[in-house]
Amino acid sequence: MSLSTAEPFSAGDIAPDGIDSGTSILLVGDDSDALESVFYRLVAAEEDERSVVLATDDGGRSVRRALDRQVRGARSRSSVLAATGATGEGVEPISDLADLTKLGMSYSMLLSESQQETARFRSGIFLCSSICEAVDDVRSVYRLLNSNFLSELRRGEGIGVCALDTSSDIGASVQSVVAGMKTSFGVCIEVEATGRREATLTVSGLAGVDETLTVSI
């Protein structure tokens, strides 16, 4: 295992020059549908990659279908840890969203297994705000992010997207939590739905990308 000078990860019109390996992306907004659309666009695996998704609110099959809608065949290149819905091929269950010890271990195992197939990965948590809601102590979530999410990006050839719904009641000031998380993530994308099929993204930390851009969702 070693850090590599990997090819950037494609990200369509969000980042025309691609996203560098090792990049952590914080995705925030108050419209979960718009967030979801941008999330899957970033996390869907291309042919030489795999996706590892921790899904708090959607079933694993639904997640795999959403990935496939973004990149044909991405479903078969994905591993999902899902808190709801049925288990099945490529889908592992989360029995208790507040059990971050098991959650972290399961996430690490899926990621290391995916790296046995291909080194390149796109990892994601949708939604981190739901984990914050489930736990009593938000410091546990920070520990999860440090131990399992951000560290894997440092060690491997991948990008990671952590989505946070700012309309959630996470038991703490969302603005303050987001302000803190922004400084630990390399990139922050704020998603604002501006129409039924359109969103404005405010991007910081991504080289070669306009600060604001409009995308279809």
Added chain:
Amino acid sequence: MSRTILCVDNADRVSSVAAAIDAEETFEAVEATTVEAARTALDERAVVCVVTGYELDDGSGLEIARAIRETAPQTPCVLFTDVSPGAIDTASFEEVLLEYINRDLPDARDRLTYVVDDVINHSAQVGFLKPDDEEERLDALASYDIDELPIQESFDRLTDLIASHFGTAIAFIGLVEAEAEDIVACHGGDWDRLTREDTICTHSMLQEDVMVVEDIREDKRFSENPHLSNLGIRSYAGANMTTPDGHVIGQVCLIDDVVRTYDAEERRELQQFAETAMEVLELRQSVLESRAAPAEVGQ
């Protein structure tokens, strides 16, 4: 300099784990085959990381992780096992987040040494977020000869003034190091040093503007933190001490034992106090360096 790694596993497995660790020249493996022996080793030695199997004769690897959380919470722990996460009993334990490595993977040994090195170098299991300029920030803090600077009286006067101005029980100036916050001056409390994971300043320093927590009992970042409640903290306001290069090295803070709000003017004033504290530090450092300069030239 070698770093001591405690390797815990059954008698028939522990040697192979220790051998994998010893293969990395900067690591020195110490073996233990039971939870009890591991506890003893943690008490007797300075261990920088623990690698443990799951199934032990007198307990499980999660008990090791719990012991670490109780005695040396900053020490990272790696669970190196062929037991899948689904088969691991986590229900009996409060959160003991650790690294998980499946030892059945073809690259498990390489992964183990790589991960151990990484968790040590990056303090990767802490319960707080670090700013992305953490290394530069710590370098900036280290550039001030805090122990040599005659800042104590100035800071004591400043915290007295701040507490009086806002009418709070406590006002303090803290410098945020890698693992702890050093309380340089404190009006109303006898605080010296707080683990970074337990301080509100750890969060406040990540915000550009003044951070206010009107009631820590209503904020899940702090409400479950017994250290804060033991200190009688109910409300908080903190402003950044920022170096001329833009690195946040410390905080000027207000603490009260009652729920409090701070309006925009009060937040602006607290920020001004933080800037004043930073100026005191800068000026004292400049004086120290200018006094040292002629002596160096003369040598």
